[in-house]
Amino acid sequence: MKPKIAILATGGTIAGVIDDAITTTGYKAGALNIEVLLDAVPQIKEFATIVGYQISNIDSSNMSNEIQLNLAKKINKLLTKDEIDAVVVTHGTDTMEETAYFLNLTIKSDKPVILTGAMRPSTAMSADGSKNLYNAVALAINEKSKNKGVMIVMNDRILSARAAVKTHTLNLDAFSSPNFGDLGYILDGKVYFYNTIEKLHTKNTPFDIDHLEDLPKVDILYTYSNDGSGVAAKALFENGTQALVIAGSGSGNIHENQKNILKELMKKNLIVAISSRIQVGEVILSKEDEDFGFICAQNLNPQKARILLMLALTKTKNSKIIQNFFQTY
Template sequence: MGVSAFAKPNVVILATGGTIAGEAKSELATTGYKAGSLGVDVLINAVPDLVNIANISGEQIANIDSSNMTDEIWLKLANRINTLLKDSKVDGIVITHGTDTMEETAYFLNLVVKSNKPVVLVGAMRPATAISADGPKNLYNAVALASSKEAKDKGVMIAMNDKVYSAREVTKTHTLNVETFKAPNSGEIAYIVDGKVFFNSNSIKLHTKKSPFDIKGLKALPKVDIVYTYSNDGSKVAVEAFLNSGSKGIVVAGSGAGSIHENQKNYLIELLKDKKIVVAKSSRVGSGLVPLSAEEVEQGFVSANNLNPQKARVLLMLALTKTTDPKEINKIFEQY
């Protein structure tokens, strides 16, 4: 089901490392491997059928375990994508990435890539050396997706385990299983069978060309950190430390519908009075909306909407490049 040789799209694979580029000492080992060991050429050559669906080129952006992802790599990656997609000869981008922080990178790119061409992140739950490696099939599917004309205007996507997810909605839900990525609030937007993509829905949130966030010339992102609420919460100490280290925003992984223990909340309210920081309420639950009371709106809290804490952090960082007004930031969280 490949594309005709006379009309094959041009897809660039940008490699950042991860399990898909990992090596273990045994073919049976699916843990204890070294992520980010293999280069992009090795990944491409491992899937010879890629040449049947696209003209492939590859670049190595980084080669890391994605748990070590940095803002610097994000900016480098996003700027390279924007440069490549300005070229009329480039039809789509595939990014190989570790699964630990894949959803954060995908959502960041969803907000800062300025093109309607397909951008697809892909990874693996098992290293390349495993007898049951899932990376080659995932990579094939990702290239098929990036080659699909129907994939335009969908925003940044993740292709894993024969399913396609919107970058905004997807999250990792299992430590080891290949069926780890899910979208708890919306479900997948497409599935892939033998390289053919079947779309069934789309994220309605604004993204890419309709996003106002511009990273061109940006050297760093505003510092935003996450604190967790729990019984007998003593995380005031953590907030103080983050504030002293230059944090401009805090995301609270609240309990239930975003509830914050009074020990922590009372301190945050004082900080909001002095306009020392922006505070977004998210939830540690994993899905669902976080509402604000009229009092919380007045106090200056921001609702993370239905974004999990790690994604709320991404949006708050970008929002802070535009404004520090909590009411304006609340509007941003509603739109993106």
């Protein structure tokens, strides 16, 4: 009996079109529906029974909390059914790592959940979406894919949602895992694992989103040379932002102008996590900053730190507990 795989489409380049087979930019993302994507890869029906769902059809730069919540709820509902063995999500690459990490923290099943997409639209002669989708289904039905957390498949590479980062704007080989290494690769539909990541995920996190209709407002601010007086931080806080992630320089340093304002706002209950604008390495906080209540994002980049901080705020506003979340997940 073939495994049954649910494929959930959200849009993105994999569903993009343009009236020119040579052109790989300037296309309309999210133009095709799930049926067209599945018809383009009939080979997957040879080894799996496929059911498709259209969750959204957007350019993933427009991804929202609402869509991520709806997606996670739908996946959790599907995976409670015995007949659904795994889920594949097609997604735009701009924010794929954010959605993947969100699902990694909120899916409550050890069944495989795989995200994939494309760097070139479906109409390009060099389109990569069909092969990526084929690989994603091949990974989804592999017995060794269970209990590995949410994974991303792009360009034959298998990446953990916790580790995956988009590291190139346009190349087919656009994703990597600079801090942890890839989990494995896929060759001619065969899956090879050679790495594991020990951060807790899925069933082993406390984040239950089934009752949530929205998420706390968390924003990201850069720090840079000649950084201003903290006007942006003040404006965001006054506009309802509950927490900020700072993309620090180096190992998490913040210009003194901005840092002084952040400390003022933290006395008014703003939560602040410090990440880095550098892709590889750890953030290091001084004892003084730790004692003041700054949260160290460890090796999570700013966009993923925002995801975890949003979910953390659904459980607590205690900075020490939140810090433990960053160390654990």
